[in-house]
Amino acid sequence: MKAVTFQGPHTLSVDQVPDPSIQQPTDAIVRMTSTAICGSDLHLYDILGMWINKGDILGHEPMGIVEEVGPDVTQIKPGDRVVVPFNISCGHCWMCSRGFMAQCETTQVTGQGKGAALFGYTNLYGAVPGAQAEYLRVPQAHFGPIKVPSDHPDERFLFLSDIIPTAWQSVKYADIEQGSTCAVLGLGPVGQFAVRIARHLGAEQVIAVDSVPERLELARKYGAETIDDTMVDDVAATIFEMTHGRGVDGIIDAVGMEAHGSPIQAAMLGAAGKLPDPIARKISESIGMDRMAAMRTAFRAVRRAGTISLIGVYGGQADPFPMLDLFDRGVTIRMGQAHVKRWIDDIMPVVIDDADPLGTEDLTTHQLPLDEAPHGYEIFKHKKDGCIKVVLKP
Template sequence: MRALTWQGTGKVSVETVPDPAIQEPTDAIVRMTSTAICGSDLHLYDVLGMYLDPGDILGHEPMGIVEEVGAEVTHIRPGDRVVIPFNISCGHCWMCRRGYFAQCETTQVTAEGKGAALFGYTRLYGQVPGGQAEYLRVPQAQFGPIKVPEGHPDERYLFLSDVLTTSWQAVRYADVQPGDTVLVTGLGPIGQMCARIARHLGAGRVIAVDDVPERLAMARRHGIEVLDFGDVDDVPAAVLEMTAGRGADSVVEAVGMEAHGTPVQAAAMKAAGMLPDALARRATEAFGVDRMGALRTAFGSVRRAGTVSIIGVYGGQADPFPMMDLFDMGVTLRMGQAHVKRWVDDILPLLTGDDDPLGVDDLVTHRLPLENAPHAYEMFKNKEDGCIKVVLKP
């Protein structure tokens, strides 16, 4: 089969690799029909190469048609149309029974001290081949795959794999109450959907921050107030002014470690990624090289006794938090990988009709063949050609 493989920092290529096969009775083989590029994939592309090996297959936002199932897989069968959650969970362990599927004890990567295994995401999370390929082996398929109906193009359902469920959790974790003011930092795909979901769940006002014109225009189309931080010197001050000096009731931080920051932080991220793997891992794990601009914006914009939900991905271990201020203000922090299957029953009914209340049909900006994936990565990374979300078609 053909698959998108990591070949080194800033380098991916589509190669011919062996077809996947059933290895366990709980496996399934799915033929990919759509597979998206996530902002988290750019972390692998540019920064986290010390946790990858040349030839690793990337991608964790896939869907397709079931080709084959193991003996213990009974809820799906060949021919079914399924979405595959990005985290691999068993559905029956202590964590899964409590809805913490991203911490599944059956697939936890205990050797690295990490939670549930993820598709296409480094040795830290199990080095499981990803979905930017023609076929995908799905472990724990007795639980994970989400069967979806016919009647809509793939893109209506594809984002159950990550974007929709991650955004839904982020807003739920932000404790948004009817009439609240919500701030969203970053208007990539996750930020776009967080803003729309916050409105859908009753927020009275949603403000979002970015500086990419196409992202700002997309948010405006969905009734979101926007702040262009290229035009605003002090975003927290602007938010305080917009909220009569109180601040946002809730903030969703949807940027993560690619946030704009100081030149020193930017140089540290780049330098760590270029070290030999063993040294790079120690630098990343010991010193913390994330850029903190978006978090500082979130902490400066939330009201006293408000909530900050962090859904942007961070990799550093020693990032400085303003703990004195957060403690004084009584701010609640919530964060973590999305527990995908926990939220599917809430979201799927919103996707099956014709009204599209979450605006899912207005998210994808580029659809490209899998063979064009290297170009798509560069375009997405550099925000070229109005690129907000890319879907690859194997």
């Protein structure tokens, strides 16, 4: 089969690799009909490359048709149309039974001290072959795959694999409810859905921050007030002005480790990426390697006793936090990988609504054949050609 493979920093290729097969009784094989490029995939390009092997298959936003199932898989069958969550969870361990599927004890990568295994996402998370391919082996298929109807385009359901549950969790973690004020930093795909979900769940005011005109325009379409961060001197101060000097009730950092405006961290990341992998891994385990501009804005823009939701991926082990200010202001911080299956029952009625209130079908700006995946990564990373979301069609 064809698959998108990592070949080194900023280098991907589409190669012929062996077809996957059933290895465990709880496995399934799914033929991909759509598989998206995620913002966190871009981190593999130049930040987390020291944790991935040449030839590894990328991708963790898949959906398709079930081809084969193991003997212990009864909830799906060949021919079913399914979406596959990006994190691999068993559904019955102590963590899963409490709704913490991203910490599944059955698939935890204990050798790296990490949570549940992820598709296509480095040795840190199990080195499980990813979904940017023609076929995907799905472990724990007795629980993970989500059956979806066949009467809508893939894009109506594809984003249940990651970015809609991630955005939903980010809004819930920010304690957004009817009448709340909310800010979303970063208007990539997760940020866009966070804006829409916050409005859907009753936020009275949603302030969306980015610098890309197409992203700002799309957020305004769904009721956000926008800030172009290249046009103001101080985003946090601007948010305070827009909320009558109080700050927002909840704020979502949907940017993560690649935030602009952190030149020292950016230089450290660039230098680490050029070192041999063992040295780069050691450095990443012991320094504050993240660009923290967005996080610092979140710290300053939230109101006293407000809530910060960190949903953008961070990877540093010694990032500096302004603990005196956070403690004095009584700020709550929540973060972590999305517990995808935890939220599906809440999200599915919204997604199957014929009115499509979350706009699942208007987020994708580029559909490309699998062979053009390297180009898709390039335009997504550099925000070229109005790119907001790339979906690959194997």
